[in-house]
Amino acid sequence: MRRLTLLFTCLALLASCDQVDCTLDNSVSYTCNFYSEGSKVTLNDVITVTACGTDSVLINKMQGVPGIELPMSYWNEQDTLVLHITGNGYEMKDTIWVKKNNIPHFESPDCPTKMFHFITEVNSTHTFIDSLSLVNPTVNYADVENIQIHFRSAD
Amino acid sequence: MLMLKISKYISVLLISLVATTAYAQTQQNDIAKEAKAVADTIAANQKNKKTPFISGAAISIDVCGLAMKALDSRFANMEASARLNFKEKYFPIFELGLGDCTREGEENNNVFSTTAPYFRVGMDYNFNKKHNGNRMFGGIRYAFSSFNYNFENPDFTDEAWGVHDPLVLHDIKGKAQWAEIVFGVETKLWSIVRLGYNVRYKMRIKQSGNNWGDPWYVPGFGRNGGSAWGGSVNLTFDVGKTARKNKPKLAI
Numbered sequence: 001m002r003r004l005t006l007l008f009t010c011l012a013l014l015a016s017c018d019q020v021d022c023t024l025d026n027s028v029s030y031t032c033n034f035y036s037e038g039s040k041v042t043l044n045d046v047i048t049v050t051a052c053g054t055d056s057v058l059i060n061k062m063q064g065v066p067g068i069e070l071p072m073s074y075w076n077e078q079d080t081l082v083l084h085i086t087g088n089g090y091e092m093k094d095t096i097w098v099k100k101n102n103i104p105h106f107e108s109p110d111c112p113t114k115m116f117h118f119i120t121e122v123n124s125t126h127t128f129i130d131s132l133s134l135v136n137p138t139v140n141y142a143d144v145e146n147i148q149i150h151f152r153s154a155d
Numbered sequence: 156m157l158m159l160k161i162s163k164y165i166s167v168l169l170i171s172l173v174a175t176t177a178y179a180q181t182q183q184n185d186i187a188k189e190a191k192a193v194a195d196t197i198a199a200n201q202k203n204k205k206t207p208f209i210s211g212a213a214i215s216i217d218v219c220g221l222a223m224k225a226l227d228s229r230f231a232n233m234e235a236s237a238r239l240n241f242k243e244k245y246f247p248i249f250e251l252g253l254g255d256c257t258r259e260g261e262e263n264n265n266v267f268s269t270t271a272p273y274f275r276v277g278m279d280y281n282f283n284k285k286h287n288g289n290r291m292f293g294g295i296r297y298a299f300s301s302f303n304y305n306f307e308n309p310d311f312t313d314e315a316w317g318v319h320d321p322l323v324l325h326d327i328k329g330k331a332q333w334a335e336i337v338f339g340v341e342t343k344l345w346s347i348v349r350l351g352y353n354v355r356y357k358m359r360i361k362q363s364g365n366n367w368g369d370p371w372y373v374p375g376f377g378r379n380g381g382s383a384w385g386g387s388v389n390l391t392f393d394v395g396k397t398a399r400k401n402k403p404k405l406a407i
Binding site: 051053054055056058071073074075076103104105106107108109110111112113115116 | 258259260261262263265266267306308311313315316317318320322324366367368369371
């Protein structure tokens with residue numbers, strides 16, 4: 001009986017152990033990579049991205065990057081982004097619309113709450129963007145390419 | 156004359172011997188018959204004492220779950236059970252409980268909550284061969300719960316867009332099925348009152364939740380995961396043919 005009591009006590013102690021397992025890489029953003037004539041390219045011009053409806057600058061004067069990672073609004077059904085490109089003697093703007101469904105996500109009361117998204121449609125004003133391809137509509141913790149931005153060719 | 160006397164004595168002696176032997180034989184037969192009768196009576200009594208097929212029924216409450224609720228624990232499974240007793244060996248059992256959980260984040264203001272019933276059916280086997288009031292159980296259970304759960308984050312803020320809008324998700328539907336392996340002991344306290352405790356190893360069979368997130372706690376299972384440990388302290392009211400006969404008697 002003493003052994004039984006000891007066994008049960010050990011099991012009770014084992015059961016009382018508590019762990020907090022939160023995802024470490026818990027930033028939610030979507031990745032847009034740059035393409036030209038079907039090939040992945042690095043943008044040597046300076047790019048700045050702002051969002052309509054907020055004063056925040058999402059991307060501030062980045063240069064020499066193959067793509068950009070952008071946050072999504074938690075509650076809007078559509079994000080409107082303005083891409084500012086500044087090159088040697090020129091400045092251009094293009095607007096992108098991203099329609100999406102917002103999906104709240106939680107793991108545990110101890111972990112941060114996040115908003116996942118499912119992109120349903122992307123479009124642009126086609127100033128310097130030729131087309132947009134939605135390759136992975138799910139936006140969550142996964143670090144994957146979501147949208148391909150195809151630039152107009154120089155000619 | 157002498158020869159006649161001698162033969163007379165021998166005859167008397169022989170007759171006495173035969174008579175004595177016959178009497179002794181009769182006596183032996185009587186003793187054997189009596190012994191057989193006693194043996195038959197004992198066998199018949201033992202046969203009559205054989206454990207009946209349906210030996211009783213019992214209801215139990217888990218005092219541990221009630222105590223956890225009273226102590227305002229993070230979660231509590233309050234349950235009662237009903238079981239039958241077949242031949243003091245097999246105990247088919249049905250358990251009904253109410254799982255309750257309100258869990259706040261340790262470093263934030265998130266709150267998970269649910270209150271829902273759960274059900275278990277299964278069978279216990281009594282390993283104790285002696286009918287001395289003690290039972291040592293091993294058993295299995297199939298358990299099921301269909302429940303709604305809530306999750307709230309009052310500080311939910313979209314930092315990039317600068318929007319603070321509390322996240323309130325209520326009545327998210329969830330279902331869970333799991334199996335349990337049970338080991339426990341039980342002893343008679345007084346009359347029909349028994350006290351026992353058990354430990355359980357729980358293994359998830361199936362769970363369906365929501366895209367928003369899995370429940371932190373599943374009623375009856377405990378903290379959500381592939382497996383969990385649990386247990387209960389049961390106060391049992393046992394009625395039936397063997398319930399009162401378990402008191403050891405002196406052999407007189």
